[in-house]
Amino acid sequence: MKNIAILAGDGIGPEIMAQGLKVLDKAQELFQLDFAYHPYVIGGAAIDEKGTPLPEETLAGCRTSDAILLAAIGGPKWDDAPERPEQGLLALRKALALYANIRPITVSRHTAHLSPLKEAIVVGSDFVVVRELTGGIYFGEPRELIDSQAVDTCVYRAEEIRRIMRKAFSIARTRRKKVTSVDKSNVLATSKLWRRIAEEVALEFPDVTLEHQLVDSAAMVLITKPTVFDVIVTENMFGDILSDEASVIPGSLGLLPSASHSEDGPSLYEPIHGSAPDIAGQDIANPLSMIYSITMMLRQSFSLHEAADCIEAACDSVMAQGIITKDLGGTAATSQFTEAVIQQMTLKRGG
Ligand SMILES: NC(=O)C1=CN([C@@H]2O[C@H](COP(=O)(O)OP(=O)(O)OC[C@H]3O[C@@H](n4cnc5c(N)ncnc54)[C@H](O)[C@@H]3O)[C@@H](O)[C@H]2O)C=CC1
Ligand SMILES: CC(C)CC(=O)C(=O)O
Numbered sequence: 001m002k003n004i005a006i007l008a009g010d011g012i013g014p015e016i017m018a019q020g021l022k023v024l025d026k027a028q029e030l031f032q033l034d035f036a037y038h039p040y041v042i043g044g045a046a047i048d049e050k051g052t053p054l055p056e057e058t059l060a061g062c063r064t065s066d067a068i069l070l071a072a073i074g075g076p077k078w079d080d081a082p083e084r085p086e087q088g089l090l091a092l093r094k095a096l097a098l099y100a101n102i103r104p105i106t107v108s109r110h111t112a113h114l115s116p117l118k119e120a121i122v123v124g125s126d127f128v129v130v131r132e133l134t135g136g137i138y139f140g141e142p143r144e145l146i147d148s149q150a151v152d153t154c155v156y157r158a159e160e161i162r163r164i165m166r167k168a169f170s171i172a173r174t175r176r177k178k179v180t181s182v183d184k185s186n187v188l189a190t191s192k193l194w195r196r197i198a199e200e201v202a203l204e205f206p207d208v209t210l211e212h213q214l215v216d217s218a219a220m221v222l223i224t225k226p227t228v229f230d231v232i233v234t235e236n237m238f239g240d241i242l243s244d245e246a247s248v249i250p251g252s253l254g255l256l257p258s259a260s261h262s263e264d265g266p267s268l269y270e271p272i273h274g275s276a277p278d279i280a281g282q283d284i285a286n287p288l289s290m291i292y293s294i295t296m297m298l299r300q301s302f303s304l305h306e307a308a309d310c311i312e313a314a315c316d317s318v319m320a321q322g323i324i325t326k327d328l329g330g331t332a333a334t335s336q337f338t339e340a341v342i343q344q345m346t347l348k349r350g351g
């Protein structure tokens with residue numbers, strides 16, 4: 001039996017987690033899997049229940065799990081709380097050394113029309129953002145706001161850059177063998193180091209092409225010529241921003257999953273988006289970001305490719321039938337969409 005820590009979080013988090021687990025339940029039945037779910041509080045829900053966004057039991061449960069599923073945290077309710085929900089997520093990533101955040105973005109011929117960008121621009125887009133997740137300005141000290149002055153600190157050590165570069169190059173090796181390293185080396189010292197280490201690591205991967213791009217122009221190319229990218233590797237904050245921007249390519253933040261890996265511990269799988277308080281409680285969120293996070297877990301933590309293929313094929317079929325959620329211009333409720341996916345899974349498995 002494999003143990004999965006379940007962190008539903010806040011806002012639409014519990015809604016999409018519930019739908020994702022229905023799909024995983026179906027996969028368990030169809031493929032005779034043996035996953036046990038262990039729910040824990042995190043973020044705002046944990047502040048309400050335990051007074052802290054990352055309670056000890058949550059961290060301990062995650063440490064001893066085989067994989068972690070997280071939906072989303074945060075919301076306006078905790079805007080003035082002494083500890084913010086976001087700190088719980090950052091602390092979890094740091095505590096588990098989840099330094100490598102993998103955010104795939106793909107657009108097939110069948111779904112290109114859902115993008116707000118021109119179909120000809122997005123069709124065939126297939127790249128991965130490899131985001132450094134435990135360093136940079138989200139973690140540097142000092143970080144303080146005192147009266148009318150504030151400071152944030154961006155720190156990167158060479159070793160932190162080297163390991164994420166190696167991860168990006170290793171992924172590129174399994175794909176089209178091209179790495180685009182995104183930085184701001186015309187201004188930032190951390191980016192100068194970033195570029196130097198990228199060059200050093202490139203020597204270890206002579207079969208992979210490295211190119212550098214400044215983050216401002218990368219932001220433009222991302223939505224004008226997205227098909228030029230294969231693997232984008234970048235630091236924490238640039239990766240955060242660029243990957244949300246990249247959601248415009250397939251058409252919605254609600255489509256994008258991610259995986260976060262450490263060197264040896266359990267991996268964490270979560271949508272790239274937040275808790276979407278503007279649509280929470282209405283059964284209209286797109287559950288695909290969670291469902292695809294689950295298929296990433298099946299593949300990357302458990303090598304259960306057949307089950308993941310079945311789920312993904314079911315999602316494709318449902319969308320091909322025009323069953324889509326509101327964020328993509330459709331009318332399907334979150335729960336209706338999930339039911340349609342589950343039906344398709346049964347059909348595809350011959351049940
Ligand atoms: N990993 C996490 O848990 C993250 C948490 N946050 C937190 O989430 C809260 C809300 O942040 P926002 O800036 O509003 O970003 P957000 O990512 O929650 O939402 C941005 C927009 O995308 C839409 N959206 C997001 N997920 C969707 C889905 N599955 N289906 C349909 N539409 C979806 C939302 O309705 C909203 O219009 C904040 O407290 C923020 O700190 C933000 C980003 C990541
Ligand atoms: C707490 C934030 C850094 C979460 C976020 O925006 C993200 O990881 O994409």
Ligand SMILES: [Mg+2]
Pocket residue numbers: 240241244272273
């Ligand atoms: Mg983000």
